[in-house]
Amino acid sequence: MEKDSVGFRSYLAPVLFLAAIFFQNFISRIILAPLLPSIEKDLALSHGQAGSFFFLMTAGYLVAMMGSGFFSARYTHRRTIVVAIATVGVALVLMALSGDLWGMRAALLLLGMSAGLYLPSGIATLTQLVDPKNWGKALAIHELGPNLGFVVAPLIASILLTWLSWRSILVVLGGMSLLLVMGFARFGRGGDFAGEAPSFTSFFVLIREPLFWAMMILFGLGVAGSLGIYAMLPLYLVFEHGADAEWANTLVALSRISGLGTAFVAGFATDRIGPKRTLFGILLLTGLITLLLGVSAGRWLILLVLLQPALSTSFFPPALAALSSSGLPVSRNVAVSFTIPLAFLFGGGIVPMFIGVMGDEGLFNLGVVTVGVLLLGGSLIALTLKGRGRN
Structure with missing residues (x-):
């Protein structure tokens, strides 16, 4: 059948x-x-x-x-x-x-x-x-x-x-x-x-495109704000703020529940106002919240831990839409297959290692703040995107 x-x-x-x-x-x-x-x-x-x-x-x-x-x-x-x-x-x-x-x-x-x-x-x-x-x-x-x-x-x-x-x-x-x-x-x-x-010929075509590098930077920052922060957050809460490990893990788990729904909201926003504007707003707000996460304590810290994933997990629907409509000179699946792994290497590998090294120097907070500043910078890169369809 x-x-x-x-x-x-x-x-x-x-x-x-x-x-x-x-x-x-x-x-x-x-x-x-x-x-x-x-x-x-x-x-x-x-x-x-x-x-x-x-x-x-x-x-x-x-x-x-x-x-x-x-x-x-x-x-x-x-x-x-x-x-x-x-x-x-x-x-x-x-x-x-x-x-x-x-x-x-x-x-x-x-x-x-x-x-x-x-x-x-x-x-x-x-x-x-x-x-x-x-x-x-x-x-x-x-x-x-x-x-x-x-x-x-x-x-x-x-x-x-x-x-x-x-x-x-x-x-x-x-x-x-x-x-x-x-x-x-x-x-x-x-x-x-x-x-x-x-075909690695497609890769060499991509790396000559400035737009590919812009998208790779944006995806790297998106992974950094989501997976990169998530990877080190329990360690940050336990060693920097003296939290109990069980309490820290429970708080991190609760913080991720909102992400199950906010991605759909981001998808709706992408359809209404376009991926460029949606990405700008998400990266701007995620960067601000992440920056504050690195300088806050007490009840404000708990609130920010709960709020940050709701914004960071909203990145991917508009980012994938932007990549799909980017007009890169390769097929969409080829663009995705090269962009996503490199972005994960940065956001899910280099960023957690950087935060850990900063923690060894007694600068755990500054490591988190740096990620927030990078996300704020990424919001400006999002404004440079061009592509077919609504911007």
Whole structure:
């Protein structure tokens, strides 16, 4: 039966299966943030060394995501998904068994690389399963994975650290990954076709375009304001403001709930006033709130922690719309495949490491303030964007 003759409900189960895999893939990476105070204490690490974990993980993610097409072209998308999530499970167990800094770093690099294999093949499998007229709904369900992960990861850490060590929590998550991949290998649908190896000619075309660099800077700042701050926020609250680790993780989890809805508001605003104006407003407000986050304390700090993610997570709908309508001399998927990984390397890798190094110097606050200033600068870059459609 042709998929255009079948209702969306017929594909709901496999779409939810892929969303569960994406959730597991994402939470396996960000669980490090709420566990970081415990890991830092157990391994006697500095803030800078702890922050470098995110750089290593993101570097592995960048390499694997940009090269995933070569793997899927040879082994199919389905096998790529199986290998990706299975290796995530193995990497988590290796992290739990690490007894020193270098063992931890090697496992984190492996975790980033295995996680980076999933997304291109996951999206290709999902869009092959579902009729194009239902792609919006299917992708929205799939994107619930990372949005729920931001909320659930701190709660898992807060609850399980009462009974388990950080190592045991990683083993539990690793076991869940292995169970999930066995389920997908046995019952999962779709992905039984080869991918397409990327052309690096397109990359050299892109890097000659000033607009590409503007979009990469904006996406890097968007990731910095969202994932970069999230990664170091529990550590910042515990060591800079003397918060209890359980309370800090609970506060961070609560702060992410609003992001489940504000992204839709940002999408609506993009349709009404255009991506350029929406991005300007989001980056301006996120930068201001992030700057204040670095200089506030007490009740004001709690309010800002709750407010900052509501704004920072609104970045991506208008940013993707701006990238899609940018008029870059390559296809949209090529522009996305090169822009997003590089942005994650900066915002999700370099920025957390920078904040950690500043923390070692007794300047944790200044590290957060610097990110806020960069976001404010990004709002001015957003005003330079041009593209088809409403600006």
